[in-house]
Every structure is written in C-alpha cells, then in structure tokens.
Amino acid sequence: xxxxxxxxxxxxxxxxxxxxxxxxxxxxxxxxxxxxxxxxxxxxxxxxxxxxxxxxxxxxxxxxxxxxxxxxxxxxxxxxxxxxxxxxxxxxxxxxxxxxxxxxxxxxxxxxxxxxxxxxxxxxxxxxxxxxxxxxxxxxxxxxxxxxxxxxxxxxxxxxxxxxxxxxxxxxxxxxxxxxxxxxxxxxxxxxxxxxxxxxxxxxxxxxxxxxxxxxxxxxxxxxxxxxxxxxxxxxxxxxxxxxxxxxxxxxxxxxxxxxxxxxxx
Numbered sequence: 001x002x003x004x005x006x007x008x009x010x011x012x013x014x015x016x017x018x019x020x021x022x023x024x025x026x027x028x029x030x031x032x033x034x035x036x037x038x039x040x041x042x043x044x045x046x047x048x049x050x051x052x053x054x055x056x057x058x059x060x061x062x063x064x065x066x067x068x069x070x071x072x073x074x075x076x077x078x079x080x081x082x083x084x085x086x087x088x089x090x091x092x093x094x095x096x097x098x099x100x101x102x103x104x105x106x107x108x109x110x111x112x113x114x115x116x117x118x119x120x121x122x123x124x125x126x127x128x129x130x131x132x133x134x135x136x137x138x139x140x141x142x143x144x145x146x147x148x149x150x151x152x153x154x155x156x157x158x159x160x161x162x163x164x165x166x167x168x169x170x171x172x173x174x175x176x177x178x179x180x181x182x183x184x185x186x187x188x189x190x191x192x193x194x195x196x197x198x199x200x201x202x203x204x205x206x207x208x209x210x211x212x213x214x215x216x217x218x219x220x221x222x223x224x225x226x227x228x229x230x231x232x233x234x235x236x237x238x239x240x241x242x243x244x245x246x247x248x249x250x251x252x253x254x255x256x257x258x259x260x261x262x263x264x265x266x
Contacts, residue, residue, distance in 0.1 A: 001016065001022070001023065001265065001266060002016070003015065003261045003262065003263065003266060004014050004016070004260065005041065005043065005261040005262050005263065006078035006082060006255055006258060006261060007073065007078070007134060007221070007258075007261055008077050008116075008202065008233075008257060008259070009132040009202035009231055009234035009235070009236060009256055010201025010202050010231070010233020010234060010251060011072075011074035011075070011200055011203065011204070011214070011233060012042075012044055012261070013043050013045050013046065013074075013078050014034060014035065014041050014042045014043045014046045014047070015046075015047045015048075015049065015074050015078065015079065015082045016046070016047070016048050017049050017086070017183070018048040018050050018060070019047075019051050020070050021048060021050065022235070022265075024049055025048060025060065025068075026060075026135070027066075028067060028113075029066060030066070030168075031066040032066035034046060034266065035062075035064035035066070035229050036064075037185065040236075040246060041264075042188060043060055043064060044063075044064055044193070044196055045064055045069070045075055045195075045196070045232060046061075046062045046198050047059060047061050047070060047072075047075050047078070047079055047082075048060040049059065049079070049082065049083070050051050053098065053153055056087070056093075056095065056096060057093065057095035057125065058095065059075070059076060059079045059095055059097040059098070059102075059112065061075055061097065061146045062079050063159075063193075064195065064196050065195050065196070065197065066096075066105045068146070068233060069140070069143070069195050070098060070099065070139060070140030070205075071097050071099040071121075071136070072139075072140070072204065072205065072206060073097055073118060073120065073139065073208060073254045074202055074203065074206070074254075074256070076095075076097060076102055076118045076204065076254075076257070077104065077118045077256060077258040078116075078258045079095070080093055080105075080116050081097070081116050081258035081259070081260070082260075083095075083212060085260060087139065090126070091262055092104070092106070093104040095127075095129060097139075097150075097264075099119055099139040099201060102119055102121075103117060104113075104116055104118045105117055107191060107255060109237075109257075113255070113257060114256070115170075115257055115258075116252045116254055116256070116257070116258040117236035117239075117253050117255045118204070118253065119251075119252065120138060120139060120205070120208055120251045120253065120254055121138070121139055121252070122248070122249065122252065123136055123138055123212055123249045123252065124247075124248045124249075124262075125139070125248070126213060126247055126249075127186065127245065128216070132145060132146040132147070132217065133145045133146075133204065134209075134213040134216065135174075136209050136213065136216070138205045138209045138252075139174045139205045140206075141172070141173070141175065142175045142177055142210075143163055143169070143175065143176045143177065143191035144179060144209050144210050144213040145176075145179065146181060146183055146213075146214070146217055147178055148180075149181070150180060151178050151179065151180050152190075154178060154190075155201060155237055155240065156190050156199050157198065158191030160176035160178075160199075161192070164176055164192060172219070173194035173195070174253070175191060175193050175194055175203060175209075176191070177189055177191045177192075177203070177206045177209060180188055181218065182230075184218050184220065185226060185227045185228060186227070186229075186230075187210055187211065187214055187224065187227060187228070187229045188229070188230045188231075189207065189229060189230075189231060190202040191206040191231070191265070192262040193206075197238065199232075200232065201229070201231065202231040202232065202233040202236065202256075204236070205223055205254075207229045207231065207236045207238060207254065208238050208240075210229060210255055211229060211238035211240065212238075212240060212249050212252075214236075215227075215240070215242050215246075215249075216246065216247070219246075221242070222242050222243060222244045222246060223238070223241065223242060224241050224242075224251070225240060225241075225242060227240075235256065236255065238252070238253070238255070239252070239253040239255065239257040241250045242249065
C-alpha cells in the first residue's frame with residue numbers, strides 16, 4: 001500500500017488514499033505501529049482520504065496512539081494539499097471531517113510562500129477557568145494558559161501532564177497549550193497533545209484556541225482580526241471574527257504551510 005508523508009509547521013502525518021476502503025482502519029495497533037518513529041514510518045497521526053456516498057471527500061484522522069480522533073487543523077491543511085497534489089482539485093476544496101464541513105484553499109503568505117487556509121468550525125463558547133486560563137473546543141478540546149515565563153524555558157511535558165491527567169480531564173483527555181503574549185496579535189506557544197501524549201512541533205486547533213482565547217484575554221474589540229503565532233515548527237496565522245457579545249467567534253481560518261515530504265510503500 002502506498003503512503004505519503006506531509007508536514008505542516010513540523011506537525012507530521014501519514015496520508016493514505018483510501019477511496020477504495022482497503023486500509024484496516026479498525027486495527028488500532030497497526031496504525032500505532034505505522035506512526036511509531038522507531039519501528040514504523042513515524043508521524044504525529046495518520047489520515048485516510050475517503051469518499052462519502054455522494055462522492056465528496058472525507059478526512060478520517062487517527063492520533064499516533066492508533067485511536068480515531070477529533071479534528072486536526074494542521075492535518076486538515078495537509079489533507080487539502082494532498083488532494084491538490086493528487087490532481088483531485090486545483091486550488092479550492094470542500095471536505096467533511098469528524099467535526100463537520102470544512103473548506104480550504106491555496107493562499108500566499110506575506111513572504112510569498114504557498115500556504116493552505118483552512119476554515120475551522122465556529123466557536124460559540126469559551127470557558128474562562130482562571131484569570132489567565134481558558135477552555136474551548138476548536139474541533140478538538142483545548143486548555144490554554146497564558147504565562148509570563150518564556151514558553152521555551154518551561155518543562156512543558158511535566159506541567160502539561162498535571163492538567164491532562166487531573167480529575168477533570170483524565171478520562172476524555174485535553175490538549176494543553178502554554179502561551180506568551182508578545183503583542184495584541186502576536187503569540188508564541190507550545191502544545192502537549194492528547195493521543196500523541198507528548199509535545200508536538202505545532203497544533204492547528206491549538207493555535208486556533210490560543211488566538212481566540214487571546215482575543216478575550218486582551219479584550220479585543222468586536223470585528224475581524226488576524227493573529228500570528230510562532231510555534232516550534234514555524235509560523236501560523238489565525239483569522240477570525242469576534243462577535244459583538246465577545247464570547248463567540250465565526251469565520252475562523254487557520255493559515256500556514258503544508259508540505260509534501262516523501263512517499264513510499266508498506
């Protein structure tokens with residue numbers, strides 16, 4: 001079976017064309033082995049390109065632990081780039097994922113790089129759980145904490161595990177993000193992802209969660225905003241509209257690079 005390796009700001013994925021439904025998607029141990037960085041191909045997750053009854057594209061996503069998971073933003077952008085690279089669409093597509101319908105298109109960054117913009121689901125609730133802590137779902141559940149200490153200096157994994165495995169979140173799991181505010185529209189962040197159970201170089205739904213939380217944290221005015229986020233694997237941008245009640249967001253776009261790395265057979 002042929003596979004393709006893609007990455008979006010260091011968040012890497014195995015992508016397989018499974019429109020014939022031949023991949024053993026129910027075999028959790030097999031998926032986990034493929035994602036293993038020492039005994040398999042190695043990736044943060046695995047994505048299957050499938051089609052629905054009406055012929056439309058479906059993105060089926062698995063974390064590196066082999067379990068089918070909630071939405072992956074960087075995975076969605078890589079999925080879109082894969083479809084473009086396969087010649088199945090030119091520069092704009094619609095597809096369905098576990099959290100609903102998405103659209104994506106090719107764009108260019110301010111530096112002229114080819115990026116993929118992915119429309120995310122609207123967010124109608126952001127729970128404030130502390131002066132500098134927020135909880136919300138951007139397709140996947142996220143815990144966002146704004147800190148003064150540089151995120152590059154903190155012991156991320158040990159700190160994140162105290163949140164990920166506490167009584168509130170242990171059963172369902174949650175992704176944990178630590179964020180530095182470097183301006184009203186500039187953030188720096190690191191993420192611990194459930195299902196990977198480790199730090200990832202980037203998290204698209206996490207970057208989205210951080211940008212929306214920052215809008216509330218910084219008391220931004222209602223309207224359209226773009227927030228730039230530095231992650232260990234590169235740079236992302238989140239465009240969104242903050243509604244007048246300042247607790248709901250719409251027209252949310254996750255923007256960043258998505259690149260083919262290599263392909264092979266297993």
